[in-house]
Amino acid sequence: MSTESFFVQAFVYLAAAVVAVPLAKRFGLGSVLGYLIAGVAIGPFGLGLVGEEGQDVMHFAEFGVVMMLFVIGLELEPALLWRLRKSILGLGGLQVAITTALATGAGMAFGLPWQAALAVGMTLALSSTAIVLQTLAEKGLLKTTGGQGAFSVLLFQDIAVIPMLALMPLLATGHGPAVDDSHGAAAETLLTGAPGWVRALVVLGAVAGIIVGGRYLLRPVFRILGMVRMREIFTAAALLLVIGIALLMGEVGLSPALGTFLAGVVLANSEYRHELESDIEPFKGLLLGLFFIAVGASIDFALIQARPGLIVSLTLGIVALKFGVLAGLARGFRMGADQALLFAFALPQVGEFAFVLFSFAGQEGVLEPAITSPLVAAVALSMALTPLLLVLNERVFQPQFGTKRADDREADEIEEVNRIIIAGFGSFGSTLGRLLKANRVGATVLDVDSERVELLRKLGLKVYYGDATRYDLLKTAGADHAQILIIALDAPDKTLSLVHTARKHFPNVTILARAFDWSDAHDLQEAGVDAVYRQAVDASLRMGTDALRRVGFRAFQAERASQKFLRHDEESVRELTATRGQGRSEYLTVARQRIQDLECLLLADLEEAELDRDAGWDPETLRAEFGGGSLEDR
Amino acid sequence: MARVLVLFAHPALEKSRVHQRLVARVPDHPDVTFHDLYERYPRLDIDVRGEQALLDAHDTVVLQFPFYWYSTPPMLKQWQDLVLEHGWAYGSTGTALRGKTMLCALSAGGPREAYQEGGYNRLTVRALLAPLERTAILCGMHYLPPWIVYGTHGLSLDVMEERGREYGALLEALVGGELPVADGRGLDDLNDVVRAHVGGGVA
Structure with a gap:
C-alpha cells in the first residue's frame, strides 16, 4: 500500500x-x-x-x-x-x-x-x-x-x-x-511438525x-x-x-x-x-x-x-x-x-x-x-x-421485569411510604443511604445491580431493580408522592436523563443530584436540579483541611478556611451556570476569570492579614482604637 | 492534691497574643490535663461520653477562654449543653460533678475599671458570668471567682508574659491546694489573690 x-x-x-x-x-x-x-x-x-x-x-x-x-x-x-x-x-x-x-x-x-x-x-x-x-x-x-x-x-x-x-x-x-x-496467526506455527x-x-x-x-x-x-x-x-x-x-x-x-x-x-x-x-x-x-x-x-x-x-x-x-x-x-x-x-x-x-x-x-x-x-x-x-x-x-x-418484580413485592407487603427515593446504590448512594437508615429515615432504593438489590431486600430495604431513568419505574417507586429524589448514579449522562424525566413528570419532587465535575454540575443545574453535590468536593476539602493541620494550622482555623473555600467554590459554580446561557466563549472567559479571582484571593490571603474575614475574633481596628501605643510591642 | 482539667476554648489561638502566652505556661504536670476544645472538635462535634470521662478523672475544672460579647465562645456553650446531661451532671441522679471545683480563666478587652458597677460596662465580669456560676452550683460544684487578664487591647508583651507566669502559678496552686481560696469566695476576681500568692509583680 x-x-x-x-x-x-x-x-x-x-x-x-x-x-x-x-x-x-x-x-x-x-x-x-x-x-x-x-x-x-x-x-x-x-x-x-x-x-x-x-x-x-x-x-x-x-x-x-x-x-x-x-x-x-x-x-x-x-x-x-x-x-x-x-x-x-x-x-x-x-x-x-x-x-x-x-x-x-x-x-x-x-x-x-x-x-x-x-x-x-x-x-x-x-x-x-x-x-x-x-x-x-x-x-x-x-x-x-x-x-x-x-x-x-x-x-x-x-x-x-x-x-x-x-x-x-x-x-x-x-x-x-x-x-x-x-492468515498465519492462527494456522501454521513454529511447532507444526513437532x-x-x-x-x-x-x-x-x-x-x-x-x-x-x-x-x-x-x-x-x-x-x-x-x-x-x-x-x-x-x-x-x-x-x-x-x-x-x-x-x-x-x-x-x-x-x-x-x-x-x-x-x-x-x-x-x-x-x-x-x-x-x-x-x-x-x-x-x-x-x-x-x-x-x-x-x-x-x-x-x-x-x-x-x-x-x-x-x-x-x-x-x-x-x-x-x-x-x-x-x-x-x-x-x-x-x-x-x-x-x-x-x-x-x-x-x-x-x-x-x-x-x-x-x-x-x-x-x-x-x-x-x-x-x-x-x-x-x-x-x-x-x-x-x-x-x-x-x-x-x-x-x-x-x-423491573416493574413486574416491584409489583409482586408490593402485593405481599404493607406499603410503607418513603419520602426519599435514592437512585443508585453504589459506594456513593450506599453511604448516604446508610446515614439515612441509621437515623431511621426510610428510603426507597432503585438500582441496576441485581445482586445488590437481592442483598438489600434481604436486609429489609425497599428496593426496586431497574434503570432509574425509566418513568414507569419511578412512578412505581412512588415518585408522585416522594419529597426528595436523590440521584447517586455512576454515570453523568444517566443522571442528566433522570433529571429530565423527573422534572417533566414529577415537578413537585426536590432533586438532589450527585455531580462529577464542574461542567457536569452546570448541566444538572440548568436541567433544574435543586441542589448539586460534586462528588469529590467534600472528600477533597476534608483532605485539604487535614493537610493544613499537618503543616501547623489550628484545626478550627483549617476548618473555617475550608468552609469559606467551599462557599466561594459553590458561588463560582452558580455564577458560571448563570452566564453559561450567553454562549460558550463567555463561559470560558468567566471560567478563566474565576481562576484569576481564586488566584488573587489565595495570594491575598497569604499576604494580608486584614483580608482574613474572621476578624471578629481578633480585630486589629479595635486594638488600634483602644490599645493606645502598645501595638508597637508586637 | 487535686487533678486539674483545663478546658481551653479559643477559636483563633493563632491570633491571640495573650492566650498563646497563657497556654505556654500551663504546667507540664501529671495532674494537669490541657484539653484544647477547638482543636479537638473543629466541627463542634463534641464527644459527650469522652468529655464526661475527662470530668470524672479530674477534681478541678478550669474554663480558659477569651471574653467575647460578655460571654464565652460558642464552643463552651455547646460543651455545656451537650456534656452536662440531666441525670449525669444534675437532677436527682446527676451527681457526677458534685464536690468538684470550677474556675474561669479569661481575657477581656476592657480594663478592670470598666468592669465595675459604676464603670463603662456597668457590671463586673463575675456578674456577667452568672450563667456559668449558676451552672456550676446547679451541678453541686464549688465556684471560684474568675481569674481575668484585663485590657488585652493595650497590654505590652512584658505584661502578657507576666500574666502567663501568674496563670502557671495559679494552676500549680490549684493542683497543690495552696491557694487561700476560702478567703476569696466573695471577690469579683481572683487576680489579687493570685498576685499575692506569686509574690508581687506588675500590676
Whole structure:
C-alpha cells in the first residue's frame, strides 16, 4: 500500500467513524452499531470507498481484540478470576459443548458430512468478545450477574479456540491441506511438525514465562523506563509487551488474546496497572472501532441479495439456537429472569474467530466455499444484530421485569411510604443511604445491580431493580408522592436523563443530584436540579483541611478556611451556570476569570492579614482604637 | 492534691497574643490535663461520653477562654449543653460533678475599671458570668471567682508574659491546694489573690 493510499484509507475510515458513532450514540444505539453502520456505508455495497482490502483491515484490526483482553486482564485481579472459575468452566464449557452439539446436528440434518458439520458447529458456538464486551461496558452492565456470566463464557471460548484449531486438520475429508497460509496467526506455527509432548511443553513454558516474567521481570523494567521520564517510551513499552506476547502466543499456537489477557491479569496487582491501561486504551479503542467498521464493510450484500431467504433464515436460525441454549443455561445457573435475558441477548451472535476458523477450515479442505460464504455472511449479520438485540432487550423486555418484580413485592407487603427515593446504590448512594437508615429515615432504593438489590431486600430495604431513568419505574417507586429524589448514579449522562424525566413528570419532587465535575454540575443545574453535590468536593476539602493541620494550622482555623473555600467554590459554580446561557466563549472567559479571582484571593490571603474575614475574633481596628501605643510591642 | 482539667476554648489561638502566652505556661504536670476544645472538635462535634470521662478523672475544672460579647465562645456553650446531661451532671441522679471545683480563666478587652458597677460596662465580669456560676452550683460544684487578664487591647508583651507566669502559678496552686481560696469566695476576681500568692509583680 502506498503512503498516499494509506492516508486516503485512514481518512475514509476515520471520517466514517467520526460521523457514524456520534449519530448512533445520539439515538441510543451504542458505538458498536455506529461503527458497523459506518462500515456498511463505506463498504463495497455502500459508497464503495473501500473494497476487498476490508478483509485485510479486519485481520489487522483484530489486534484490537487482543489489546482489549489485555486491558480487561489488567482490571481483573487473579482473586476475582478464581472466584469466576465455576462460571467460566461450567457456564462456558456447557455453552460451547451444547451449542456445538446442536449446531453439528443441524448441519448433519441439512446433509453435511459429520466432519464438516462439526467444523461448522464448533465455529458457531463462539461469540464475539469484541462486540459483547464493548457494548456491555458502554452500558455499564459488565459488573452485573448477566454481564459477568457473559464475560466468563467469552473467556472460555477464547481458550476453546485453541483445541478447535488443532482439531480442524483432523476433520479434513480428502483434499490435501492448502499450502497458502496468509492468515498465519492462527494456522501454521513454529511447532507444526513437532511431536505432541514437545508442543505441550512449549505451550506450558510460554504460559509460565508470561506469569513469571510478568511478576518478576516486568516491574523492574517498567521502573527503569519510568525513570527515563518520557511518556512515549512507556507507551512504546506497553505496546511492545502486548505485541510481543501476541507474537509469542502465535508462535506456540495459542490465542494471542488469551496470552495478553493472562499478562494483563498478572500485572493487575502491579503499580503500573493504571499507566499501562491508559497507554493501551486509545490504541485498543481505535483498533476495535476499525475492526467493527471492517466487519460492517465485509458484509456481502451481493450474496444476501442473491439468496436473501437462505441468509436471513440462516442468521435467525443460528441466533435463535444460541439464544435458546444461553437462556436455558442461565436459568440452570440460577440467574434471575432479567439477568438471564441480558446474558442470552448478549451472546447469540457468532464471533470474529469464525472468520479465522472458516478460512482455516477452507484451507484444510474441511469446508467448501459454497458452504462458508453464506455462513460468513450470516456471521457478520449476526454480529450486526447484537447491538440491536441488546437495545431491544433494554427497551422492551427489561422494563417489564423491573416493574413486574416491584409489583409482586408490593402485593405481599404493607406499603410503607418513603419520602426519599435514592437512585443508585453504589459506594456513593450506599453511604448516604446508610446515614439515612441509621437515623431511621426510610428510603426507597432503585438500582441496576441485581445482586445488590437481592442483598438489600434481604436486609429489609425497599428496593426496586431497574434503570432509574425509566418513568414507569419511578412512578412505581412512588415518585408522585416522594419529597426528595436523590440521584447517586455512576454515570453523568444517566443522571442528566433522570433529571429530565423527573422534572417533566414529577415537578413537585426536590432533586438532589450527585455531580462529577464542574461542567457536569452546570448541566444538572440548568436541567433544574435543586441542589448539586460534586462528588469529590467534600472528600477533597476534608483532605485539604487535614493537610493544613499537618503543616501547623489550628484545626478550627483549617476548618473555617475550608468552609469559606467551599462557599466561594459553590458561588463560582452558580455564577458560571448563570452566564453559561450567553454562549460558550463567555463561559470560558468567566471560567478563566474565576481562576484569576481564586488566584488573587489565595495570594491575598497569604499576604494580608486584614483580608482574613474572621476578624471578629481578633480585630486589629479595635486594638488600634483602644490599645493606645502598645501595638508597637508586637 | 487535686487533678486539674483545663478546658481551653479559643477559636483563633493563632491570633491571640495573650492566650498563646497563657497556654505556654500551663504546667507540664501529671495532674494537669490541657484539653484544647477547638482543636479537638473543629466541627463542634463534641464527644459527650469522652468529655464526661475527662470530668470524672479530674477534681478541678478550669474554663480558659477569651471574653467575647460578655460571654464565652460558642464552643463552651455547646460543651455545656451537650456534656452536662440531666441525670449525669444534675437532677436527682446527676451527681457526677458534685464536690468538684470550677474556675474561669479569661481575657477581656476592657480594663478592670470598666468592669465595675459604676464603670463603662456597668457590671463586673463575675456578674456577667452568672450563667456559668449558676451552672456550676446547679451541678453541686464549688465556684471560684474568675481569674481575668484585663485590657488585652493595650497590654505590652512584658505584661502578657507576666500574666502567663501568674496563670502557671495559679494552676500549680490549684493542683497543690495552696491557694487561700476560702478567703476569696466573695471577690469579683481572683487576680489579687493570685498576685499575692506569686509574690508581687506588675500590676
